[in-house]
Amino acid sequence: MVVAQCLVDIRLFGINSLKEKRRVTKSLTTRLRRNFGLSCAEIAAHDTWGRLVLGMAVVSNQGNHARELLERAVVWIEDNVDGQVLDYQIDIIS
Numbered sequence: 213m214v215v216a217q218c219l220v221d222i223r224l225f226g227i228n229s230l231k232e233k234r235r236v237t238k239s240l241t242t243r244l245r246r247n248f249g250l251s252c253a254e255i256a257a258h259d260t261w262g263r264l265v266l267g268m269a270v271v272s273n274q275g276n277h278a279r280e281l282l283e284r285a286v287v288w289i290e291d292n293v294d295g296q297v298l299d300y301q302i303d304i305i306s
Contacts, residue, residue: 215271215305216278219255220286222264224295233261240293244268248285264295275304 227233241252249270256265268285272278282302290297 213271213273214275214278215269216275216282216302217305218268218282218286218300218302220266220268220289220300221298222266222289222293222295223298224262224264224293226294227261230259230261233264236293237264237266240264240289241266243292244285244289247288248281250281250285275306279304 224233224236227236237254241254244250244252244266250268251270252266252268254264255267257263266289268282270278270281272281279302286297286300
């Protein structure tokens with residue numbers, strides 16, 4: 213069994229309040245769960261309007277599969293969020 217985790221640092225464009233940020237965050241995490249079967253949550257920068265740090269995790273029986281799934285999720289975020297992925301890091305835990 214392998215656990216893979218990913219931290220994604222995102223700059224959000226056009227966010228003017230924490231309420232807007234929470235709406236975007238909830239929508240994003242719901243779609244990531246539905247489309248990729250990931251566990252995900254906002255893990256840092258909670259009170260910063262234009263920044264979102266997401267933590268995502270998946271359990272798999274193959275490390276390569278888990279890494280590919282998380283990499284596809286990051287690409288999906290880049291294509292579906294009005295913002296910019298600043299950085300991301302994937303860790304595989306055996």
